[in-house]
Amino acid sequence: MKSEREFNCQKIGDSCLLFVFFDRISIEHSRFILSLFRSLKSERDFLDLVPAYCDLAVHFNPQIISSQELTVIVRKHIENLSLELEAKVKLHKFPVIYDGEDLERVAQLTKLHRNEVIARHVAAEYTVAMIGFLPDFPYLIGLDESLHVPRLENPRAKVPAGSVAIGGEQTGIYPCNSPGGWNLIGRMDNEGLKLLEPGDKVKFFEVEHEDQL
Template structure:
């Protein structure tokens, strides 16, 4: 039986090892009263307008498939000239070119969005590139900065403070309030970084 906890007056937080598959199953089931389904790294938040008890009972018996529906494919062109590129090479024992090659060879999945609007936590990074965050965060990281930290890669959707290691930059707009939806990336989307000049 999966663990389900209340999250405020209208939410249920479901522990799961397959958040995207569970999200897809919840959406496919059309549970009455459910207004939003938000995957996290190991959880899914289910928001309902009413009938939380009924939703919880249905969630306990719901069986997700092996995987959720395939997400969109998003290609992110990157100019690899980041302020931390040489340091990442040193930390990993690779050359700068090898860091770029490994970073751009992987296929990433948007595990979840967080930190700031449109900020996707991307899994699938080459294990050799798993470097720690900077000891001292920058007070401002430019929008479009392509970065890594620990098991994740990301693109900063807007200028903000940050401690991730900067590998490069992209001109793609990840967050635009005039777009529907505003975020270019969504949970389950697949991302590839392509070197550009």
């Protein structure tokens, strides 16, 4: 496994560099990627920053800054990186009705009572590791290990907007109606997803009625 200060740099076209640091998902790796993401946001010559689990894409205007100059800047930020930047993240709290179609399936796979599945899901504090697949779709890490279950063998053609789901070691929230193969365990108001940014924290809490969403 690479150390935090080593990376592979890959060119994506003539206006994007992909800095690859790790080769697997972990909370520690995401903490580093997201801290670097927040640090680099101070650079005005970058057009966009796109963090993922193990890498960070930097979009730039090659007429303003060269890829070599960009790489030097990224190296300097890595050398001076402070994980204390994490203290500046926002916490979002979302009410959820836990009545998902796959809640019983998750309970069977984990050998937990459905109420225990819910309790463990709401107990965790999640980190938005990245946003993708669909606009505003957050990939959340921090799921209790006991709730790690495989995705559906046959994905659904349509998952309702606002569905809260788990797949593998992740939790996600569908921002709109779309196909999907994650286990549906609940639902919430999808409007709050527009406020999420990479690095933000998310907490769920259970409610029972629609007017509480």
